[in-house]
Amino acid sequence: MDTVDQKILAELQQDGRLTVTELAARVRLSVSPCHRRLRELERSGAIRGYRALVDPAAVGLNFEALVFVSMRQEDRDTVAGFERALSEVEHVLEAQRLFGDPDYLLRIATVDLAAFQRLYDERLATLPGVQRLTSTLVMKHVVEDRPLPLTRA
Structure with a gap:
């Protein structure tokens, strides 16, 4: 990936609705080479x-929580079953598997605290292999949906 590709990605991270013509102008390419690079990316x-x-x-999702999940055991079948079941919980916006304890971090969005409590008790606590759930409430987003840095630090 060269600097032109990085410029294309940077522009699209800022505005994914750019036309190829607009994108080409912003990265200082003609339309055809820009289109080829875009398709290759x-x-x-x-x-x-x-x-x-x-x-x-x-859309009415005014409540957000972070949930830390510790697993009872971490064998391949348990992890696969947990991740498969977790992927079916639509209020889980993000899920990361972590090294160490806890094993997973979930970002959850619901309508309100009562809806979160129901989700927690009825879905999250019953997921395969879960030993412990610990949650904290999101007070405020300080940095959100930031584009990826395309230069190496």
Whole structure:
């Protein structure tokens, strides 16, 4: 990936709705080479897709929590079963497997505290292999949906 590809990615992270013509002008390429580079970035998986960023409050998701999950055991079948079941819980916005304890970090969005409590008791606590759940409430987003840094630190 060269600096032109990095410029293309930077522009698209700021505005994924740019036309190829607008993108080409911003990165100082003609349309055809820009289009070829864009398709190659998509084909290679550097660009995984395009989507709208929706404000959670606009769709009634006013409550957010972070949930730390510690597993009873971490054998392959238990982990696979947990991750498969977790992927079906639509209110889980993000899930990361961690080294050490806890084993997972989940970002959850619900309508309110009562809805979170139901989700916690009825879905999260019953996931395969869960030993302990610990949660904390999100008070405020300080940095959110930041574009990836494309220069190496």
